[in-house]
Amino acid sequence: MDLGIKGRRALVCASSKGLGRGCAEALAAAGVDLVLNARGVEALEQTAEAIRAEFGVMVTAIAADITTDEGRAAVLAGAGDIDILVTNAGGPPPGIWSDWGREDFIAALDANMLTPIALMTTLMPKMIDRGWGRVVNITSQSVKAPIPALGLSNAARTGLTGYVAGTARQVAPFGVIVNNMLPGIHATDRARSLDGGVAQQAEISLEEAKAQRVATIPARRYGTAEDFGAMCAFLCSEKAGFIVGQNILVDGGATNATL
Ligand code: NAP
Numbered sequence: 001m002d003l004g005i006k007g008r009r010a011l012v013c014a015s016s017k018g019l020g021r022g023c024a025e026a027l028a029a030a031g032v033d034l035v036l037n038a039r040g041v042e043a044l045e046q047t048a049e050a051i052r053a054e055f056g057v058m059v060t061a062i063a064a065d066i067t068t069d070e071g072r073a074a075v076l077a078g079a080g081d082i083d084i085l086v087t088n089a090g091g092p093p094p095g096i097w098s099d100w101g102r103e104d105f106i107a108a109l110d111a112n113m114l115t116p117i118a119l120m121t122t123l124m125p126k127m128i129d130r131g132w133g134r135v136v137n138i139t140s141q142s143v144k145a146p147i148p149a150l151g152l153s154n155a156a157r158t159g160l161t162g163y164v165a166g167t168a169r170q171v172a173p174f175g176v177i178v179n180n181m182l183p184g185i186h187a188t189d190r191a192r193s194l195d196g197g198v199a200q201q202a203e204i205s206l207e208e209a210k211a212q213r214v215a216t217i218p219a220r221r222y223g224t225a226e227d228f229g230a231m232c233a234f235l236c237s238e239k240a241g242f243i244v245g246q247n248i249l250v251d252g253g254a255t256n257a258t259l
Contacts, residue, residue, distance in 0.1 A: 001239070003030040003233060003234065003236075003237035003238060003239060004237055004238025004239065005027070005030050005031065005032050005083075005084070005134075005233075005236060005237050005238060006030065006031030006032070007031060007032075007033070008031075008032050008033070008083040008084055009032070009033045009034075009035070009080065009081060009082055009083050009084070010024075010027050010032045010033070010034055010035065010082065010083065010084035010085070010086065010236065011034075011035040011037070011075070011079050011082045011084070011085050011086070011119075011123070012024040012027065012034060012035070012036055012037070012086040012088070013037050013066045013075070013085075013086060013087050013088045013089060013115075013119070014037060014038055014066060014088035014089045014090065015034075015036045015037060015038060015047070015086070015088065016036065016038035016040060016043040016044040016046075016047045017038070017043060017047070017188065017189060018186070018188035018189060018190060018225060019088065019138055019183055019186060019188060019225055019228045019229075020038075020086065020088040020138070021047055021225055021229075022224070022225025022226055022227075022228045022229030022232070023086050023088075023136070023138075023228065023229045023232040023233070024036055024047070024051060024086075024229075025051060025054075025055070025225070025226070025229055026226070026229030026230055026232055026233035027084065027086075027229075027232070027233050027236060028051050028054070028055035028057045028059075029055055029233070030233050030237065031055075031057065032057060032084065032233075032236075033057050033058040033059070034048075034051065034057060034058070034059045034060070035059075035060045035061075035062060035075070035078070035079045035080075035082070036048050036051075036059060036060070036061045036062070037061075037062050037063070037064060037066055037075050038063065039063060039064065039065050039071075040063070041063045044061045044063050045061055047061075048060075048061040060078060060079070060080075062074060062075045062078045062079070066088075066089055066115055066119075067089050067110055067111040067115045072115065072118060072119065072122075076119075076122055076123075081126060081130075082123050082126075082127075083127065083130070083132060083133060083134065084133070084134045084135075084136075084236045085119055085120065085123050085133075085134070085135045085136075086135075086136045086137075086138065086232060086236070087115065087116035087119050087120070087135070087136070087137045087138065088137075088138040089111045089112060089115055090111065090190070091112065091140070091150070091153050091190060092104075092107070092108040092111065092112065092150065092152035092153045092156065093152070094149040094150055094194065094197055095149065095151070095152070096148075096149070096151075097151055100151060100152055104152055105152065105155065105156075107152075108152035108153065108155065108156040109155075109156050109159065111156070112139075112153065112156035112157055112160065113156040113157070113159045113160040113163070116137050116160055117160065117163055120135055120167070120178070123135075124171055124176055127171075127174075127175075127176045128171060128174040128175075128176055130175075131174060131175040132175045132176070133171075133175065133176035133177070134176075134177050134178075134235065134236040134237075134240070135176070135177070135178040135179070136178075136179055136180070136181055136232050136235050136236060137160060137164060137178075137179075137180045137181070138180075138181055138183065139157040139160060139161060139180045139181065139182050139183075139247070140153055140157050140182055140183060141182045141183065141184045141249055141251045141254065141255050142154045142157060143157050143158055143161050143180070143182055143247060144182060144247065144249060144255050144257060145255045145256075145257065160180070161180060161247060164178055164179075164180055164245060165245050167245075168244050168245030169244065169245055172244045172245075175241075177235075177240060177241055177243065177244060178244070178245060179235050179240075179243060179244070179245065179246045179247070179248060180246070180247045180248070181228070181231060181232060181235065181247075181248050181250060182247055182248060182249045182250065182251065182255075183223065183228055183250055183251065184217065184223060184249065184250065184251020184252055184254040184255065185213060185217065185222050185223065185251070185252075185254065186222055186223035186224065186225065186227070186228060187222040187223070187224060187225075188225065191222065192206075195209045195210050195213065196209075198212075198213075210222075216254060217251070217252040217253065217254045218252060218253030218254065219252030219253055220252075221252065222252075223250060223251070223252060227250060228250050231248060231250050235248065
């Protein structure tokens with residue numbers, strides 16, 4: 001399928017690895033030029049080079065912490081005109097409700113709610129001027145069904161979801177389409193780290209922890225970055241112009257809900 005976005009320019013945040021990289025690769029496969037971002041320079045440069053070599057698109061790599069004012073300023077200064085924005089950052093640490101104080105919440109809100117809002121606020125006016133834009137925010141299945149150990153994530157991402165619900169409807173008349181993607185468990189470093197925590201707590205092996213989790217997923221496997229990227233590229237495409245303010249689960253059926 002021709003997604004109709006060849007030659008567009010996308011900023012994909014937190015994209016040297018994992019789900020962000022999956023989105024970047026799928027966009028590159030559709031002919032989209034990329035601005036990639038992550039904190040670590042080495043993995044970022046390797047990913048940028050691999051995407052250039054495989055897809056022949058232009059790739060700019062900007063190493064910065066996207067959750068800080070300075071980091072965002074550096075990324076936005078180097079990004080140029082952006083048609084497609086994919087927001088992403090690392091997720092907050094797991095724990096229990098009694099672990100978390102004000103500073104923990106402020107950090108989670110900064111990373112997973114206020115950062116995507118700041119990026120949208122900065123980049124959407126030019127998308128509106130040009131009459132075309134796409135935004136995908138990577139949130140989590142925890143927005144639909146809470147993951148108790150990820151209370152900081154549940155809180156911050158639900159806040160972002162509420163913001164997007166209204167904002168998406170305010171910018172859609174100008175050709176700017178905003179949606180959220182809700183990953184279930186995908187085989188990335190983040191998943192390995194969460195499984196490691198479960199394994200340690202339950203005194204089982206990493207493989208056992210993973211097998212237990214796979215058993216809860218109707219698709220009976222973890223998702224891949226490619227699974228996730230395919231939906232992201234579609235939501236960023238010309239074809240997705242009538243999908244506004246939605247929360248798309250990519251979770252192998254793990255969230256047991258009718259709607
Ligand atoms: P990952 O495999 O750990 O990859 C994270 C990527 O983001 C890396 O490229 C990392 O590079 C970059 N990054 C992290 N913090 C950053 C920051 N502050 N500024 C810029 N880049 C940053 O994670 P993932 O599994 O792809 O997860 C992506 C998001 O989806 C996270 O918020 C996660 O909580 C959420 N999520 C994931 C799953 C899952 O199963 N994987 C499920 C639900 C939700 P550097 O470390 O070099 O910066």
